Amino acid sequence: MPTSWKGVFPAATTQFAEDLSIDLKATQAGYDALVRDGVDGLIVLGTCGENNSLDPDEKRTVLKAVVEVVDKRVPVITGVSEFDTRRAVAYARAAEAAGIDGLMLLPAMVYVPKTEELIAHFRAVAEAVSLPIMLYNNPPAYRVNIGKEVLDALADVPNIVAVKESAPDSRRFTDLINAFGSRYEIFAGLDDVALEGLMLGAKGWVSGLTSAFPHESVELVAAAARGDWMRAREIYRWFMPLLHLDAEHDLVQTIKLAEQIMGRGSERVRMPRMILSGARRAEIIAMVEQAAATRPVGPKKI
Template sequence: MKLLERNAWKGVYPAATTQFAEDLSVDIGATRHVLDNLIRDGVHGLISLGTCGENNSLEADEKRAVLTAAVEVSAGRVPVISGVSEMTTARAVRFAQDAEALGVDGLMVLPAMVYVPTLDELVAHFTAVAQATRLPIMIYNNPTAYRVSVGMDALERLAELPNIVAVKESAPDTRRFTDLINAFGDRFVLMAGLDDVALEGLILGAEGWISGLTSAFPAESVALYDAFVAGDLPRALEIYRWFMPLLHLDAEHDLVQSIKLSEQIMGRGSERVRPPRLPLSGARRAEVEAMVRDAAARRPVGA
């Protein structure tokens, strides 16, 4: 078992995609290739089985196979964080324990899927998972996508659990970063989780960026973060303004299809998704294709 040091929760962590074969079975070889390329391109960590990893479209054994591949591919080069996104608390506990046994470095835990909990139920879910593992945990707050807001009242109670160490903040209101720091100081590491407010999040105190579009444009994502850390805000803004049309895709309901299509256009993966998702088509597909090709023609980093 490995424990992720607090100072490792920083930098660019792509929410990596899970790759599928033509028959929509999980393509472990292609998934390994995608992950290895991201590491080679300089990302600081990997999120496996997040939203873009289509966690809830995979069977239990498939999830474990993807995690095994991620841990093997990383081989200690970067931390591997597993999403924990289940319908019930009991399933989330079992999966967290299995992920720990498979050698991941940390967990990104979501509220139980579909059900909208009370405050007590929300806290009980996160508490049960945290108490079932020694791995460090990042709470994932995404009220727009998952209809549940992890508020200050919940975090106040969860702060008592020592292995809950980070919050992925995907609320579109960037005031949350300041409110969290004012309320909790440095108790939680904050990670920006919504691509089109990532730089704002970093400026307001986030220590890293969990990104969807990094899967298609890793060099630019890392360069944006590096410029910010170096204090070169003009360079960071230059990259961010170039990136913004694509970053907006991360805030849409078809973000997974858009990101995977972007990967395919950039020669980094396949656009195949599992139903109920379907690949983009018609005007929406043409729109995203045009955005990606325009961005690729004007890339501020690399070839």
């Protein structure tokens, strides 16, 4: 099942009102702005979309809203981040019914599965829908690795088509391509290993910081695609202090604060997350303001 997925897919945020209900208009505005800024697709209701902080009905409302506002301009993929396989299957079916273009499938939350359990979870969700699926490998966050044994066992599942690779070891890109050739489309999934992934054959980049700085992200991937590595390195080196934030536990708060500073959203998050405060908040504000004043592509914010 080949896809048109390539390029920059920001892991878009979900926007909240002051009472922490979902602000659908602001959420739609954020999706629309990213598309107009040139991204190649959207990931919604992933980690940055605070998937596990939303009720099932709220998730379905967001799915309807993104399909409406994007209107097929780019592919829309939703995270499938549930506590068990039954819930994951139900949500995947709801996403397909809503008109979503694909799924980013995570291991079941909290429980650390054995290899055979991980394979069975992925297979059960894939067999419940016809949508193309990107598996999300993030061993530091989810304490399980989607390794060669898992991908070998799933090679016969036609709609499992891609892997978002968020292990911090860039050797994984080459190992996966050597092992599977073109069987799986590989995406870089950790912001501060993105250029390495693209250089080593990743088809695209699922990015957190793109939500605050989309112009630079789009140009970085475009430069890599045309082989202009000098330009790609220039942007990457400017971007790197912020890209490192994607590997921190407070990545959602830092990305939403960056969005707020750049006039692209609100920093409001749902508990147990809390907005940044004290020295950490001051540190992030200084980093974002420095990046905004020196940005190599988009309009500078002085």
